[in-house]
Every structure is written in structure tokens, then in C-alpha cells.
Amino acid sequence: MGSDNTLSSRQQAITWPEGRRFAFTVFDDPDGQSLETTRLVYSFLSDLGFRTTIGVWPLDIRRDTNSGGETCANPEYRAFLQQLQGNGFEIGFHNAAPYSTTRDETIEALDLFERYFGKTPDVMANHYNAEAIYWGPARLSSWRRDIYNLITLGRTRNRFFGQVEGHPSFWGDVCLEHIRYCRNFVYSDINTLRMNPWMPYADPLRPYVRYWYSASEGNKAPAFLKTLQDENQDRLEEQGGACIMYTHFGHGYVRDGKLNPDFRRSMERLAARNGWFVPVTRLLDFLIRTKGVTTLDDSLRSRLETRWLWEKLFRGTS
Ligand SMILES: [Zn+2]
Numbered sequence: 060m061g062s063d064n065t066l067s068s069r070q071q072a073i074t075w076p077e078g079r080r081f082a083f084t085v086f087d088d089p090d091g092q093s094l095e096t097t098r099l100v101y102s103f104l105s106d107l108g109f110r111t112t113i114g115v116w117p118l119d120i121r122r123d124t125n126s127g128g129e130t131c132a133n134p135e136y137r138a139f140l141q142q143l144q145g146n147g148f149e150i151g152f153h154n155a156a157p158y159s160t161t162r163d164e165t166i167e168a169l170d171l172f173e174r175y176f177g178k179t180p181d182v183m184a185n186h187y188n189a190e191a192i193y194w195g196p197a198r199l200s201s202w203r204r205d206i207y208n209l210i211t212l213g214r215t216r217n218r219f220f221g222q223v224e225g226h227p228s229f230w231g232d233v234c235l236e237h238i239r240y241c242r243n244f245v246y247s248d249i250n251t252l253r254m255n256p257w258m259p260y261a262d263p264l265r266p267y268v269r270y271w272y273s274a275s276e277g278n279k280a281p282a283f284l285k286t287l288q289d290e291n292q293d294r295l296e297e298q299g300g301a302c303i304m305y306t307h308f309g310h311g312y313v314r315d316g317k318l319n320p321d322f323r324r325s326m327e328r329l330a331a332r333n334g335w336f337v338p339v340t341r342l343l344d345f346l347i348r349t350k351g352v353t354t355l356d357d358s359l360r361s362r363l364e365t366r367w368l369w370e371k372l373f374r375g376t377s
Pocket residue numbers: 088089090126153185186187
């Protein structure tokens with residue numbers, strides 16, 4: 060995609076803290092992630108100097124799950140998360156559990172999160188539960204929603220209800236009260252800020268989320284490594300940009316008790332560069348202090364949504 064297709068025309072260069080030349084972080088969804096994988100990946104990231112965000116499920120397993128992966132009910136896993144948090148990593152929210160929950164269960168999950176980690180979460184990313192908020196077709200507006208329903212064959216219609224008042228899974232008011240940042244659009248470019256220079260942004264059509272952020276595609280290890288290939292790392296630094304990677308460290312990063320060697324090499328290369336490697340909330344808070352929050356109007360919303368729809372159609376981004 061050429062630069063004429065990006066949304067960067069009005070972008071100002073950001074002066075990063077500590078003389079850093081770019082920013083890089085990750086929001087990692089816990090799907091499929093064992094305690095062993097968590098230990099291996101995060102010990103490695105920590106040793107390299109990265110301080111990123113790990114999404115968690117606070118609740119225990121109460122019924123059939125829609126995904127594998129540890130929950131905070133495992134005391135060993137929890138203790139490791141607390142250790143990570145003490146070491147400068149951020150704990151994020153990936154909804155209450157790896158299964159759809161009621162409003163009361165989501166509230167219980169946030170209480171547990173606070174008990175385990177000292178405060179309710181600042182940042183979240185939706186899991187595909189019934190209580191996912193503004194998810195599926197609700198990620199988009201007007202004709203773009205119709206196109207989304209067409210290309211997804213309507214599979215995600217009437218599945219997500221976090222913002223639907225009166226639904227048993229509704230928790231929009233609770234989300235607004237506690238959570239500052241929620242992820243929506245994922246783009247294929249490594250420089251998330253170049254694709255969406257307005258983040259964090261508020262959307263008056265989606266009032267139960269205070270601020271939204273975007274991310275760069277890295278669903279599983281192959282996509283992560285593609286986005287982080289050497290020339291893209293170089294470009295991120297040249298552009299003085301910011302990358303928020305979307306990934307699942309449970310998918311393809313560890314095999315037979317060993318880290319994926321390509322992941323190891325790519326992260327070592329990135330760590331050697333002069334980047335600002337802080338958790339998602341710290342990065343987004345900094346962006347707000349530097350350039351404020353953008354409130355979407357119809358034209359800006361249309362640009363952001365159309366851009367993502369294009370990527371979804373032709374690049375299959377998340
Ligand atoms: Zn998930």
C-alpha cells in the first residue's frame with residue numbers, strides 16, 4: 060500500500076521521551092497460552108528490556124470454554140503475572156473469561172482483577188464473548204457495517220452485546236467507569252500511529268468506551284514476524300512512529316519448550332534499536348498528553364472505518 064493511501068497527511072512527528080526514536084509495545088490476548096509459554100515468552104521479553112501488556116481472564120472456568128489458555132484462577136499463573144506487573148509489565152483485560160459471561164460475572168471479574176493486581180484494568184481488548192463491546196458489525200457504522208455483514212456472511216451478527224442495554228451480558232456503563240482504552244481496528248502496517256494518527260480517540264457513536272486505540276497485525280507468530288520484518292523495523296524507526304502489536308503469544312511462539320527462533324531473532328534485533336518499550340496504557344497516556352484526544356466526527360469516522368474495511372477485505376487483518 061503506497062503512502063498516498065495512509066491517513067498520515069496531517070501527522071506531526073512525535074518527540075518520544077528519553078531521546079527515543081520510536082515506540083513499540085504489544086497487547087497480548089491470552090487465547091491458547093499455557094503457563095509454560097507465558098514464562099518463556101515474558102522472561103525473554105523482560106530480559107530484552109521490553110515492557111508490554113498481557114491480557115488476562117480473571118474468572119475461573121465455570122462452563123464450556125470457547126478458547127484454551129490460562130485464567131487467573133491458577134495461583135501459579137497469577138503469581139507469575141504479579142511478578143511481571145512488579146517488573147513493569149501491564150496487566151490488561153480480555154473480558155471476564157474464555158466463555159461468555161453475564162453482567163454480574165463481568166463485575167465479579169473486575170473485582171477479582173482489582174484484588175489480584177491492585178486496581179481495575181486501564182486497557183482491554185475484546186474476546187469473542189457475548190459481552191464483547193461494540194464488536195462484530197458494531198465495529199463499523201452505516202454502509203460499512205452492511206459491507207462487513209456481507210463479507211463475513213453475517214456470521215458475527217447478533218453475537219456481541221456488551222453495549223446493548225437490557226441484555227444479560229450488558230456492561231457498557233461498567234466499562235465506561237473503569238476502563239480507559241479499548242482496541243478496535245487492526246492494520247497491516249507496522250506503524251500503527253501512521254495508520255491512525257488520531258489515537259487515542261473517542262467516538263460519540265460508541266459512548267460506553269472512553270477511548271479507542273488501534274493495533275498492527277500480528278494475530279499469530281507468522282503474521283507478527285511478517286509485520287516486524289527487518290525493513291519494517293527500520294521504517295518504524297525512520298518514521299519515528301509507534302507500533303502497538305496485536306497478538307496471541309499462545310499461537311506459534313513456543314515449540315517443544317523452546318522459543319520460536321525467528322521470534323527470538325526479530326525481537327533481539329528490535330531491542331537493539333533506540334525504541335521506547337513501554338506498556339500500552341503508558342504509551343496511550345503519553346499520546347494524550349502530547350497531542351490530546353480526537354473526537355471522531357462523521358468524516359473522520361468514515362476515513363478510519365473505510366481504511367480498516369479495505370484492509371479487512373484485501374489483507375484479512377483482524
Ligand atoms: Zn481472545
